[in-house]
Amino acid sequence: MTTPEIRGAVRDRSGNPIPNAEVHLRPPADDSTEARAERIERTETTADGRFSLGLPGEAASPETRATVEVVLAGEVVSEETARVGDDVTLEIEAPRSAANRPTPTAIPDGGMPSFSMETMMKPMSRTMPHHGMAAERGMLNVPRTPSHPGHGRFGRLFPYLSPADHPPEFLAHVGRDGGPMEESDDPDEQSDDISVSSGIVFLGQFIDHDITLDPLSSLSRQNDPDALRNFRTPRLDLDSVYGSGPEGSPFLYQRAPMPGTPSSEMDDPEKFLLGENDAGDFEDLPRNSQGVALIGDPRNDENLVISQLQHAFHRFHNAVVDEIRDAPDEEVFEEAQQLVRWHYHWIVLNEFLPAVCDTDVLSDVLAERRYFLTERDDEPYIPVEFAGAVYRFGHGMIRREYDVNDSSGSLPLFGQDMANSLGAGFQPVSSDNVVDWRYFFDINSSGKVEQSRPIEPKLMAELLNLPFFQMAEGPDFAASLASRNLVRGRRLDLPSGQAVARALGEDPLSNQQIGFDKLIHDYNGQAGSGQQVSEETEAPLWYYTLGEADELADGEHLGPVGSRIVAEVLVGLVETDPSSYHVVQPEWDPTLPTSDAGSGVYTMADMLDFTFDYTGTV
Structure with missing residues (x-):
C-alpha cells in the first residue's frame, strides 16, 4: 500500500x-x-x-x-x-x-545567542568528507511510523519514544571549544589510558564506513534524497574495499599483461592494485595524477591510519590469493574474497565487540537479539540511535598523538600534511610514515602498542576545534565534533539516554551520576532568563552513552545501554547477511595462520602479521 x-x-x-x-x-x-x-x-x-x-x-x-x-x-x-x-x-x-550563514537572534537580557536548526546544520555538509561531518543520505528523514525494517537505509529501534527536545543553543554551548566536554591539557588531570589497543578505534571507524557506504551516482541521490528506494543494503561485506569487483570496479585491480608486453609486479588480475610511495615501495593506496586515492570508499583516505588500514585490507586480500592459489578451485578471486570477509566477520564478533562492549550484554545478544529484529529475509537497516549517537562513542577514545612507526615520533591528530601529523587526509602517504601496525595492535607481544583513551564525556581539545572546517561557513561552535554530535542527535529526533535505558529495562543513571547536571548548571549561569534549561532535562543519547561507560565501567568499555545497541546492530548485520559464515557455515572457524593455532582465536594482530610478516622483526 x-x-x-x-x-x-x-x-x-x-x-x-x-x-x-x-x-x-x-x-x-x-x-x-x-x-x-x-x-x-x-x-x-x-x-x-x-x-x-x-x-x-x-x-x-x-x-x-x-x-x-x-x-x-x-x-x-x-x-x-x-x-x-x-x-x-x-x-x-x-x-x-x-x-549560508546563521545570524544570532537578539537577546534583550544579554543571554546566549540562538540559531535555528537549519542554519546550525547546513554548514556541516560543506566540508571534505571527514568522518562524522555530514549526515548520511536518508538519515535525516526517518519517520516514527511505520516502524522499520523495510523503509530505507535508516530506521528507528524505538519509534515510540518521544524525542529529547534540548535547546540548540544549549547543545552548542555544551560541546564548544574550551567547554565542559574538553579534556584538560594538564597530563595530571587527564584520565589514564585503558587496556583497549589504539587500533580498535580506527577499526571501528573502518566498520562504520563499511556499513554506511553509499556508492550511488549523484543523479540517483538527487532522485531519491531520502534513500527510500535506491540504496545499498547496509552489510559488513567490505564493499568499501572490493567496490563492485574486478568487472564493476576495474580501476581497483591489477590487469593481466597485454600480449607481447613484459610482466610486472602489478599484473595479477585476482589482486588489488597497490600504490607506490615516494621511495618506490608499494606501501600506499593507488592514486591518480592528483593524488586522489582509487578506492571503494573515499572516506577511507581521510587520515593516515585509516588510509593505511584500507591499504592493509588490500594487501590482506592479495596475501590470501597467494595462500590459496595452489588449491584446485579455479575461482581464486571469489574464494579469497569469501575468506577475507569471513575472517573480518569473525574479528568484528570476536575481537571488536568484546573490546568495546560489556561481556554479559554481548553474550546475551549473541544468544538472542531483542530489539534489532531484522531476519534473514528482511532488508537490514541502520538504526538512527546507533548511527546518530551510540556508535559515536569512539570519539572519546581518540588520543592526542600517535606513534606510527619506530622513527615517526609522536604525530598530532591534525596538520596540513601527513608528513608531520595524521594529516588533513586525502594525500599520498610518505615512506617515513608507513604504519607499523605493532603500534596499534598487540602483534607478537612487541611491546610497542599504544592504548586508547577511556570512553567518557571528554574529548581531546583538537576535536572541538577541527582545523579543516572553514569557520566562515558556520557559527563558532560548528568546528566542534562534540557540538555536531549533540546537534545532529536533536535534528534526528533522538530520545534521551535515560528514555532509551528505560525502554531497554535498565535503571537509568541520573544526571548527577553522569555529570550532566553540571553542564546544565554551567549553561544556566551564562544564559538569559528566558533560556534556562530545567535541571530535570534528561541527557542526549550520545552524551549518556559516554557518561554511562565512564560511570559503570570506568571508561574501559560501553555500559549496558551502549553495549546493547552496538552489539545488537553489528551482530544482527552479520547474522542476517546471507553470505556470512554465520549463515553459510555456522560451525566455521578461521582457517588462516594464527599465533595461537587450534585455539579458535583470530584477531587483527593475526591478520596483520599474516599480511606484513612481522615475525622476526624488531
Whole structure:
C-alpha cells in the first residue's frame, strides 16, 4: 500500500527555493488544541526546497487534511492546510544569505545567542568528507511510523519514544571549544589510558564506513534524497574495499599483461592494485595524477591510519590469493574474497565487540537479539540511535598523538600534511610514515602498542576545534565534533539516554551520576532568563552513552545501554547477511595462520602479521 503523503516546496517571496528548512505536519487548525500540539511528522527541505511528509496509515482517506508548518528558530513562519495528495507551496520571508550563514537572534537580557536548526546544520555538509561531518543520505528523514525494517537505509529501534527536545543553543554551548566536554591539557588531570589497543578505534571507524557506504551516482541521490528506494543494503561485506569487483570496479585491480608486453609486479588480475610511495615501495593506496586515492570508499583516505588500514585490507586480500592459489578451485578471486570477509566477520564478533562492549550484554545478544529484529529475509537497516549517537562513542577514545612507526615520533591528530601529523587526509602517504601496525595492535607481544583513551564525556581539545572546517561557513561552535554530535542527535529526533535505558529495562543513571547536571548548571549561569534549561532535562543519547561507560565501567568499555545497541546492530548485520559464515557455515572457524593455532582465536594482530610478516622483526 502506498503511504499517503503531502508534498510541497518552501520558497522565499522571490520564488527561490529554501533548502534545509524544517517542515512539520500537524492535525489541522480546527482540530482540538491537544491534537494540534502533537506533531505527526517532521522533515527538512532538500536542495531544491522540496519536501514530502507521510501520514500514518489511518490517515489514508483522500479527504484527510493536515496543517503543514515551516519552522525557523523554533517559530512557525508559514503554514498551509492541505489534503492527502496535495502539492503545496509555502512562502517565507527569509533572506537568501540566511541559508549560508546563521545570524544570532537578539537577546534583550544579554543571554546566549540562538540559531535555528537549519542554519546550525547546513554548514556541516560543506566540508571534505571527514568522518562524522555530514549526515548520511536518508538519515535525516526517518519517520516514527511505520516502524522499520523495510523503509530505507535508516530506521528507528524505538519509534515510540518521544524525542529529547534540548535547546540548540544549549547543545552548542555544551560541546564548544574550551567547554565542559574538553579534556584538560594538564597530563595530571587527564584520565589514564585503558587496556583497549589504539587500533580498535580506527577499526571501528573502518566498520562504520563499511556499513554506511553509499556508492550511488549523484543523479540517483538527487532522485531519491531520502534513500527510500535506491540504496545499498547496509552489510559488513567490505564493499568499501572490493567496490563492485574486478568487472564493476576495474580501476581497483591489477590487469593481466597485454600480449607481447613484459610482466610486472602489478599484473595479477585476482589482486588489488597497490600504490607506490615516494621511495618506490608499494606501501600506499593507488592514486591518480592528483593524488586522489582509487578506492571503494573515499572516506577511507581521510587520515593516515585509516588510509593505511584500507591499504592493509588490500594487501590482506592479495596475501590470501597467494595462500590459496595452489588449491584446485579455479575461482581464486571469489574464494579469497569469501575468506577475507569471513575472517573480518569473525574479528568484528570476536575481537571488536568484546573490546568495546560489556561481556554479559554481548553474550546475551549473541544468544538472542531483542530489539534489532531484522531476519534473514528482511532488508537490514541502520538504526538512527546507533548511527546518530551510540556508535559515536569512539570519539572519546581518540588520543592526542600517535606513534606510527619506530622513527615517526609522536604525530598530532591534525596538520596540513601527513608528513608531520595524521594529516588533513586525502594525500599520498610518505615512506617515513608507513604504519607499523605493532603500534596499534598487540602483534607478537612487541611491546610497542599504544592504548586508547577511556570512553567518557571528554574529548581531546583538537576535536572541538577541527582545523579543516572553514569557520566562515558556520557559527563558532560548528568546528566542534562534540557540538555536531549533540546537534545532529536533536535534528534526528533522538530520545534521551535515560528514555532509551528505560525502554531497554535498565535503571537509568541520573544526571548527577553522569555529570550532566553540571553542564546544565554551567549553561544556566551564562544564559538569559528566558533560556534556562530545567535541571530535570534528561541527557542526549550520545552524551549518556559516554557518561554511562565512564560511570559503570570506568571508561574501559560501553555500559549496558551502549553495549546493547552496538552489539545488537553489528551482530544482527552479520547474522542476517546471507553470505556470512554465520549463515553459510555456522560451525566455521578461521582457517588462516594464527599465533595461537587450534585455539579458535583470530584477531587483527593475526591478520596483520599474516599480511606484513612481522615475525622476526624488531
